[in-house]
Amino acid sequence: MEKVLELFSCIVVFALVINYAAAETYNVGGNLGWTVPPGGEADYQNWAAKQNFKSGDTLVFTWTGMHTVAYVSKEDYEKCSTTNHIQGTSPVTISISGTGPHYFICTIGKHCSLGQKMNITTAGSSAAASALATTALSTFLLILPIVNTFI
Numbered sequence: 001m002e003k004v005l006e007l008f009s010c011i012v013v014f015a016l017v018i019n020y021a022a023a024e025t026y027n028v029g030g031n032l033g034w035t036v037p038p039g040g041e042a043d044y045q046n047w048a049a050k051q052n053f054k055s056g057d058t059l060v061f062t063w064t065g066m067h068t069v070a071y072v073s074k075e076d077y078e079k080c081s082t083t084n085h086i087q088g089t090s091p092v093t094i095s096i097s098g099t100g101p102h103y104f105i106c107t108i109g110k111h112c113s114l115g116q117k118m119n120i121t122t123a124g125s126s127a128a129a130s131a132l133a134t135t136a137l138s139t140f141l142l143i144l145p146i147v148n149t150f151i
């Protein structure tokens, strides 16, 4: 019985660890989607500031009408360069890796200079999340024998 409980506990912990470290998917801009934002660039920065991006997460850019997504360098972001890495069919799915920052712009007309641009940073990498999960697992395995004596 004890062995069964121990195995069961391990499976539960394993599932929690997998869940904790799992990459997340973000719909860029929330309800606004990917468009020329009514409040200018601040709209996307305000949205991004509320998220907790990490390496391995996925961004989904969704829009109607004429827009594009370009995943660009800081320099191109600042200049609203319209030449590189352009994807023009909604939805566009982009996986972010590394700590960033990551820069995205729309390349249609003056959309970028009107604020359809976003830069994000990854607050905690998945490596940090894994380290935390490992710590949690180690702690649990340490207290497991104590827990078992009460069962």
Ligand SMILES: [Cu+2]
Pocket (backbone or CB within 6 Å): 035, 036, 066, 067, 068, 106, 107, 108, 111, 112, 116
């Ligand atoms: Cu656009």
